[in-house]
Amino acid sequence: EPEVTQTPSHQVTQMGQEVILRCVPISNHLYFYWYRQILGQKVEFLVSFYNNEISEKSEIFDDQFSVERPDGSNFTLKIRSTKLEDSAMYFCASSTEIQDLNTEAFFGQGTRLTVV
């Protein structure tokens, strides 16, 4: 069964360092998302990506964040200068296409980011 894959599963980084989280969405999907979940809290939307550009972003997705689809399969989230409060699980998700809003998002296994 097709699935969204994310690497690495766990990333430890020092405060102020840059990190890149990687995702391979399901191959025929057209919409890609990044969510994060701080330990014990809700799943929060960061950004969506369609047709090689950001379609929506939340207020969390500030200038330290960026996304890219560098080739036909990968979808990356870059955090430029990590802060302690960026420690969270980061989930990538993808969905096929939006037709009458009948779309379902499928999630990868997540990357646990720990900023020390």
Place this chain on the structure above:
Amino acid sequence: QKEVEQNSGPLSVPEGAIASLNCTYSDRGSQSFFWYRQYSGKSPELIMSIYSNGDKEDGRFTAQLNKASQYVSLLIRDSQPSDSATYLCAVVASGGSYIPTFGRGTSLIVHP
């Protein structure tokens, strides 16, 4: 602000019982509704989607939607200990946004 509300629980039910999980949402124009299951430390896993008023059944799971009351629920029949997890309600609101907004989730414990 578009809100999705769930009782955090935990909801504790005995094995074999029906577990009833509830979710309310603030945007009356919301169109799509999803239930995800999340085991501790794992990613959300899609269980059910529902788009129209009424019931939708899939195996032991039944999703119920009442748009007039802005309420969506998930029933789990014949609950098993393996159903113990956090259940997340997600809603796609109106207004041109296609982004699922998640509730905090309800922790379900099924005890033998």
